[in-house]
Amino acid sequence: MQALLPFLSPLLLFILSTLWVALSPNDILQQQPRIFFLMVGTAFANVTCKLIVCQMSNTRCQPLSWLLVPMGGLVLLVVSGVVTHSEPLLLYLWTVTVILAHVHYGVCVVHQLSDHFDIYAFSLKKPNSD
Numbered sequence: 001m002q003a004l005l006p007f008l009s010p011l012l013l014f015i016l017s018t019l020w021v022a023l024s025p026n027d028i029l030q031q032q033p034r035i036f037f038l039m040v041g042t043a044f045a046n047v048t049c050k051l052i053v054c055q056m057s058n059t060r061c062q063p064l065s066w067l068l069v070p071m072g073g074l075v076l077l078v079v080s081g082v083v084t085h086s087e088p089l090l091l092y093l094w095t096v097t098v099i100l101a102h103v104h105y106g107v108c109v110v111h112q113l114s115d116h117f118d119i120y121a122f123s124l125k126k127p128n129s130d
Contacts (some may be wrong), residue, residue, distance in 0.1 A: 006054075009047045009065040013040070016068065016075050023079040026087045039095040043067055046102040053109060067101060070094075 017040045021029045029036055047065050054061040074094055077083050083090055114121040 005063050006051050006061050008063050009051075009068060010044060012064070012068050013043055013047060013071075016071050020075045020078060024087065025078070025081055025084045028078075028087055028091060032088055032091055035091055035095050039091065039098050042095070042098045042102050043071070046098070046105060049102075049105065049109075067098060070097075 017036075021036070043065075046067060050065065051061055071094070074090060078087055078090065110121045119126060
């Protein structure tokens with residue numbers, strides 16, 4: 001069962017995104033295909049990067065990415081018809097949130113690695129030992 005744990009977040013991401021597309025009252029994939037695929041691709045990249053970092057550091061991965069919890073709520077709101085007219089706006093806001101979360105994760109990983117190895121990120125110079 002432990003071996004299947006890394007599949008939970010990507011599987012849930014694709015289930016949620018498929019539900020959103022299939023049950024969207026505004027046919028969101030026809031209205032905003034690029035933004036939708038940007039959101040799904042960035043969320044998948046975030047989940048995948050976290051799995052790669054866990055594998056490289058020999059740590060146990062989280063069973064559920066925190067990004068999927070609000071996405072599940074958002075999909076529930078859209079599918080239930082509560083936010084019918086503002087669905088494209090919610091997609092834009094959610095896409096910005098996912099992109100910012102992914103960039104934040106990348107910056108944090110680079111910062112932690114540069115602190116651990118006592119180097120400056122994106123520089124060939126080592127910090128002074130004084």
